[in-house]
Amino acid sequence: MAHSITFSEATLEAMREEMRRDPTVFLMGEDIAKQGGIFGQFKGLPQEFGFERVRDTPISEAALVGAGVGAALTGTRPVVDMHFADFITCSMDELVNQAAKLRYMFGEQCSVPMTLRAPDGITKSAAAQHSQSLEAWFVHTPGLEVVVPANARDAKGLLKSAIRSDNPTLYFEHKTLFTQKGEVPDDDDFTIPLGKAETVREGRDAAIITYGITVGRALEAADKLAREENIEVRVVNLRTLWPLDYDAIADAVAATHRVLVAHEAVRVGGLGGEIAAFIGEHCFDDLDAPVLRLGAAHVPVPFSPGLQDAMFPKAPAIANAVLDLVRNRR
Amino acid sequence: MEINVADAPALPEPLSPEQISLGKELLATMIRIRTLEEGIERHFLAGEIPGFAHLSIGQEAVAAGTCAALNREDYIASTHRGHGHTLAKGTPMRTMVAELFARETGVCRGKGGSMHIADFSVGMLGANGVVAGGFGLVTGAALSAQLLGNGRVAVCFFGDGATNRGPFHENLNLSAVWNLPAVFVLENNHYASTTSTAETMKIEDVAIRAAGYGMPSEIVDGFDALEVYRAVQSAVARARSGGGPTFVECKTYRIRGHYIGDPERYRSKDEVEARKSDDPIVRLQARLGEALSSAQFEAIWAAAREEFAEAVAFAKASPPAPASDAFVGLFVGDRDKSTVYGAFAERESERF
Numbered sequence: 264m265a266h267s268i269t270f271s272e273a274t275l276e277a278m279r280e281e282m283r284r285d286p287t288v289f290l291m292g293e294d295i296a297k298q299g300g301i302f303g304q305f306k307g308l309p310q311e312f313g314f315e316r317v318r319d320t321p322i323s324e325a326a327l328v329g330a331g332v333g334a335a336l337t338g339t340r341p342v343v344d345m346h347f348a349d350f351i352t353c354s355m356d357e358l359v360n361q362a363a364k365l366r367y368m369f370g371e372q373c374s375v376p377m378t379l380r381a382p383d384g385i386t387k388s389a390a391a392q393h394s395q396s397l398e399a400w401f402v403h404t405p406g407l408e409v410v411v412p413a414n415a416r417d418a419k420g421l422l423k424s425a426i427r428s429d430n431p432t433l434y435f436e437h438k439t440l441f442t443q444k445g446e447v448p449d450d451d452d453f454t455i456p457l458g459k460a461e462t463v464r465e466g467r468d469a470a471i472i473t474y475g476i477t478v479g480r481a482l483e484a485a486d487k488l489a490r491e492e493n494i495e496v497r498v499v500n501l502r503t504l505w506p507l508d509y510d511a512i513a514d515a516v517a518a519t520h521r522v523l524v525a526h527e528a529v530r531v532g533g534l535g536g537e538i539a540a541f542i543g544e545h546c547f548d549d550l551d552a553p554v555l556r557l558g559a560a561h562v563p564v565p566f567s568p569g570l571q572d573a574m575f576p577k578a579p580a581i582a583n584a585v586l587d588l589v590r591n592r593r
Numbered sequence: 594m595e596i597n598v599a600d601a602p603a604l605p606e607p608l609s610p611e612q613i614s615l616g617k618e619l620l621a622t623m624i625r626i627r628t629l630e631e632g633i634e635r636h637f638l639a640g641e642i643p644g645f646a647h648l649s650i651g652q653e654a655v656a657a658g659t660c661a662a663l664n665r666e667d668y669i670a671s672t673h674r675g676h677g678h679t680l681a682k683g684t685p686m687r688t689m690v691a692e693l694f695a696r697e698t699g700v701c702r703g704k705g706g707s708m709h710i711a712d713f714s715v716g717m718l719g720a721n722g723v724v725a726g727g728f729g730l731v732t733g734a735a736l737s738a739q740l741l742g743n744g745r746v747a748v749c750f751f752g753d754g755a756t757n758r759g760p761f762h763e764n765l766n767l768s769a770v771w772n773l774p775a776v777f778v779l780e781n782n783h784y785a786s787t788t789s790t791a792e793t794m795k796i797e798d799v800a801i802r803a804a805g806y807g808m809p810s811e812i813v814d815g816f817d818a819l820e821v822y823r824a825v826q827s828a829v830a831r832a833r834s835g836g837g838p839t840f841v842e843c844k845t846y847r848i849r850g851h852y853i854g855d856p857e858r859y860r861s862k863d864e865v866e867a868r869k870s871d872d873p874i875v876r877l878q879a880r881l882g883e884a885l886s887s888a889q890f891e892a893i894w895a896a897a898r899e900e901f902a903e904a905v906a907f908a909k910a911s912p913p914a915p916a917s918d919a920f921v922g923l924f925v926g927d928r929d930k931s932t933v934y935g936a937f938a939e940r941e942s943e944r945f
Contacts, residue, residue, distance in 0.1 A: 361723075
C-alpha cells in the first residue's frame with residue numbers, strides 16, 4: 264500500500280522514522296526547530312524528539328559541518344541542514360578536507376556517518392547565490408556519497424538510506440520539488456539502495472540519463488515525443504551520483520543506441536561530461552549517434568524571470584535534443 | 594648590605610608528594626616526546642621519512658600537562674605539530690614511528706603520515722593538515738558526549754595562527770552557547786609558520802578573545818608542565834560537571850623551525866638562544882630538585898632512547914603499505930568486493 268504526500272512530507276517521514284529507530288540520529292541547522300525549516304521539512308520534529316535532538320544553530324556553516332563530522336566520528340548520526348546548497352561554500356574545508364578524507368587518511372580507524380541536506384536548484388528568481396546545483400564538485404571529491412532525489416518516493420527512500428549510511432552523504436534536494444506530491448510506500452522500513460539507478464520509463468528509440476528535478480522534465484518531454492512523434496524514450500533516474508550506476512548507463516546505451524544526458528547544473532564540467540566520456544570509452548560500439556549533453560549555460564543564475572528561464576534546460580529543450588538525436592541531426 | 598625582601602624573586606612553594614609523583618610522570622612524558630622528535634629529525638634528514646614533519650621541541654609541557662588531565666576515553670584533536678599530543682594521549686611510539694616510515698603497521702596504515710596521524714583507540718581524533726581543522730571535530734565530539742551523556746570531554750590543541758581563522762570564531766561561539774564539555778588549549782608559540790604574532794594580531798594575550806564568547810579563560814606559563822596540568826585539570830573538571838568550555842592559553846615557544854629544514858630567516862639566532870633556558874624539561878627537573886636524583890633522570894632518558902630504538906626497529910622490519918591499499922579504505926564496505934564500493938575499488942585498481 265502507498266499514500267500520497269508531498270516531497271517535503273516524505274523527508275519529514277524519513278527523519279521521523281529514522282529518529283525513532285536510532286536514538287543517535289539528531290538534526291541541526293539554521294531555522295529548523297522553531298520555524299520548522301524553510302519548506303516545512305522539519306515541522307513537528309522537536310515536539311516529538313525535543314530541542315536537544317532538533318537544534319537551531321547560529322549562522323555558522325563551517326562549525327555546523329565541522330561539528331557534524333566530529334559528532335559522526337564519535338558515535339552519533341547527525342543530519343545537518345545547509346539551508347541553501349549555495350552556502351556549502353562556507354564549509355568546504357570541513358566537507359572536502361575533513362568529512363571526505365578522515366576515514367581513508369586515518370587508515371579506516373573511523374567512519375563519518377553524517378548526512379548533509381542541501382536544498383538546491385533554480386526557483387522563483389532566487390538568483391545567483393540561492394539557485395546553484397553544485398553536485399559535480401562533490402562527485403569529483405573522493406570520499407563523499409552524493410544523492411539526488413527526483414520525487415517524493417525517492418525523497419523518503421534515499422534520505423533513509425543516507426541517514427543509515429556509514430559514510431558522509433550529501434543529499435541535494437531541489438527547492439521546486441518540496442511541494443510536489445507523489446506516492447510513497449506505507450512500509451516504515453522502505454529504503455532505496457544507494458548506488459542504484461531506476462529506469463522510470465521504457466523506450467527503444469533513445470535514452471535520457473538524468474537525475475533530480477530534470478527527471479520530471481525528461482518524462483514530460485518523453486510523453487510529448489510519444490504522443491506527437493511516435494518516439495519512445497527510455498528515462499533513467501540516476502538517484503545516486505556517487506556511487507554512480509555505470510551498469511545502468513551501459514544498459515541504456517545497449518538498449519537504445521542514442522543517449523542524451525541532461526541536468527540543471529552547469530553543463531561545462533558537469534556530471535554529463537563524466538557520463539558521456541564513460542559511454543565513449545566503454546560503449547562506443549553500441550552508439551548510433553554522438554552522446555548529447557544538456558545543462559545550464561556557463562553563467563550565474565540571473566534574477567530576471569526572463570533571463571533565468573532562458574539559461575537552463577526544461578522539457579521543450581530536452582524534447583528537441585532527443586529529436587536531433589533520433590533524426591541524426593547532429 | 595641590606596636586602597630588600599620585596600625585590601627578591603619569590604621562591605616556589607615546595608611540591609607536595611602528589612605533585613612530585615605527577616611531576617615525574619610529566620617529565621617522563623616530555624622526555625619521551627623530545628626523544629621521539631629528535632629521532633624523527635635525524636631519520637627525516639637521513640631520508641627515511643617522506644613528506645613533511647613539524648617538531649614541537651620546546652612545547653612538550655603543553656602536550657604532557659594537558660593529556661595527563663584526561664582519561665583514555667576523552668577526546669583530543671591536534672594540529673600539524675602533533676607528535677607530542679599523540680604520544681601523550683597514549684599512542685604507542687612504535688605504531689607512530691611505523692606510520693612516519695610509511696609502513697603497513699603504522700597507526701594509519703601508512704596513509705596519514707606525520708601531519709595526519711590519529712589513534713581512535715585512545716580518543717586521538719587526528720593531527721590535521723589544515724590550520725584550525727580541529728575546532729569543528731572537537732565541538733562535534735563534545736556535542737556527541739553531551740547528547741550521549743557519556744561524561745567524556747573533548748580537548749582542542751591549536752596554535753596562535755589558528756585563532757585568526759573563521760572556524761575558531763564559529764566553534765568557540767557554538768561550544769559556549771551550547772555549554773559543551775570542551776577545552777580549548779592554545780599553544781601560543783608566537784609564530785604562525787614564519788610570521789610572528791606581533792604582525793598578525795594587535796593583542797598580547799589571545800585569551801581575551803574568549804570573553805567575546807562568554808567563555809572563561811586562563812593564561813599559563815606553557816613551559817611549566819605542572820601549571821599546564823593544573824589549569825587544564827580545572828577546565829576539564831568544569832566541562833565534565835556541565836560547566837561548559839574553557840579557554841587555556843599556554844605561552845610557549847618553538848625552538849625548532851616551522852618544519853624540518855626551515856632556514857628560519859624570520860627570527861634571530863639570539864632570540865632562539867634566549868628561549869632555551871625556558872626548556873620545559875630543564876625547568877621541571879629543576880623544580881623537582883632533590884626529589885629526582887640524577888640517576889633517576891638519566892634512567893628516564895635511557896628508557897626513552899630504548900623505546901625509540903625499538904620503535905625504529907619495528908618500523909624498519911615492517912613492510913611498506915601495499916600499493917593495492919591505495920584503492921580501498923575510502924568508504925565503509927569497500928574492502929568487500931560484493932558491495933557496490935568493493936566493485937568500484939576493483940575497477941579502479943585494474944586501470945594501472
